[in-house]
Amino acid sequence: NAGVTQTPKFQVLKTGQSMTLQCAQDMNHEYMSWYRQDPGMGLRLIHYSVGAGITDQGEVPNGYNVSRSTTEDFPLRLLSAAPSQTSVYFCASSYRGQGASGSDYGYTFGSGTRLTVV
Amino acid sequence: AQTVTQSQPEMSVQEAETVTLSCTYDTSESNYYLFWYKQPPSRQMILVIRQEAYKQQNATENRFSVNFQKAAKSFSLKISDSQLGDTAMYFCAFMKMGDMRFGAGTRLTVKP
Numbered sequence: 001n002a003g004v005t006q007t008p009k010f011q012v013l014k015t016g017q018s019m020t021l022q023c024a025q026d027m028n029h030e031y032m033s034w035y036r037q038d039p040g041m042g043l044r045l046i047h048y049s050v051g052a053g054i055t056d057q058g059e060v061p062n063g064y065n066v067s068r069s070t071t072e073d074f075p076l077r078l079l080s081a082a083p084s085q086t087s088v089y090f091c092a093s094s095y096r097g098q099g100a101s102g103s104d105y106g107y108t109f110g111s112g113t114r115l116t117v118v
Numbered sequence: 119a120q121t122v123t124q125s126q127p128e129m130s131v132q133e134a135e136t137v138t139l140s141c142t143y144d145t146s147e148s149n150y151y152l153f154w155y156k157q158p159p160s161r162q163m164i165l166v167i168r169q170e171a172y173k174q175q176n177a178t179e180n181r182f183s184v185n186f187q188k189a190a191k192s193f194s195l196k197i198s199d200s201q202l203g204d205t206a207m208y209f210c211a212f213m214k215m216g217d218m219r220f221g222a223g224t225r226l227t228v229k230p
Contacts, residue, residue: 031216042209042220043163050216058217059119090163094216105170106153107218109163 002026006091006110013081013117021076021113023091030096032074033058033107034066036087043090049074050096081117089113120145120212124221131200132229138185139195139224141210147171150214152186154195157223158206166208169193200228 007022025032033048035058045058049068063085065077074093078085092107121144131137143152154166169177169186176184181201185194197204205228210221 033216033218035220042222045217045219048216048218056217059219088161092163092218094213096216105151106165106168106213107163108165112161 004091004093004108004110006089006113008113009111010114011116013078013115015081015083015117017081019078019081021078021089021091021115023074023076023110024072025074025093025108026072027093027095027108028071029093029108030071031094031107032068033092034064034074034076035090035092036060036085037090037112038087046076046089078115083117085115086117087115089115120147120150120214120217120219122210122212122219122221124210124224126224127222128225128227130227130229131197133200133202135200136196136198137200137226139197139208139210139226141193141195141221143191143193143210143212145191145212145214147214150212152184152193153211153213153218154182154184154193155209155211155220156204156206157209158203163209167195197226202228202230204228 004025034046035043047066049055091110094107150171152169156164167179181198207223209223
């Protein structure tokens with residue numbers, strides 16, 4: 001199993017450019033989320049989804065869009081990049097319930113995307 | 119929205135000793151999950167231990183255990199027999215229906 005796959009791993013954007021961070025999971029997880037982590041800080045929730053076709057805002061949703069057309073994929077779109085969006089972005093997925101083993105609840109994280117906006 | 123507070127920005131412990139990391143949270147929910155995650159310098163987020171709020175028994179995973187006090191909204195992590203590989207950032211997290219919120223983290227250094 002690949003787990004949670006994020007692409008790209010690194011990206012440099014110019015202010016005003018748009019881009020999509022890709023996230024895919026192969027564990028048939030119902031929940032998926034996007035977080036950003038700024039230096040010396042914890043993870044802040046951007047958007048999350050409890051299933052295909054359902055998304056909701058987190059703590060810091062402004063400037064980001066998401067959609068969940070399939071269970072596997074949860075892309076994050078930056079519409080017009082700003083220097084304040086320079087950060088490390090993590091995608092994560094989780095079972096809705098206990099999972100096959102009865103103790104799988106909780107987010108599994110991708111390895112992150114380091115985004116720099118200049 | 120739920121808030122998670124970790125009041126210890128940094129801690130250190132000698133190898134083989136025991137250390138406890140603190141976490142408090144604020145919620146009006148009765149059913150939820152709590153987690154501790156570890157983030158080593160590699161930046162990968164690693165789930166250390168989980169606790170279901172409706173279970174009174176404290177969770178344990180090898181050298182890691184929690185002290186869950188639901189009424190006090192407290193969820194501390196105890197690491198026994200600390201190892202150099204335990205050096206990392208540790209994050210406490212609260213989860214309800216896919217919405218997971220994190221504390222600011224505690225940087226733990228294990229000294230030889």
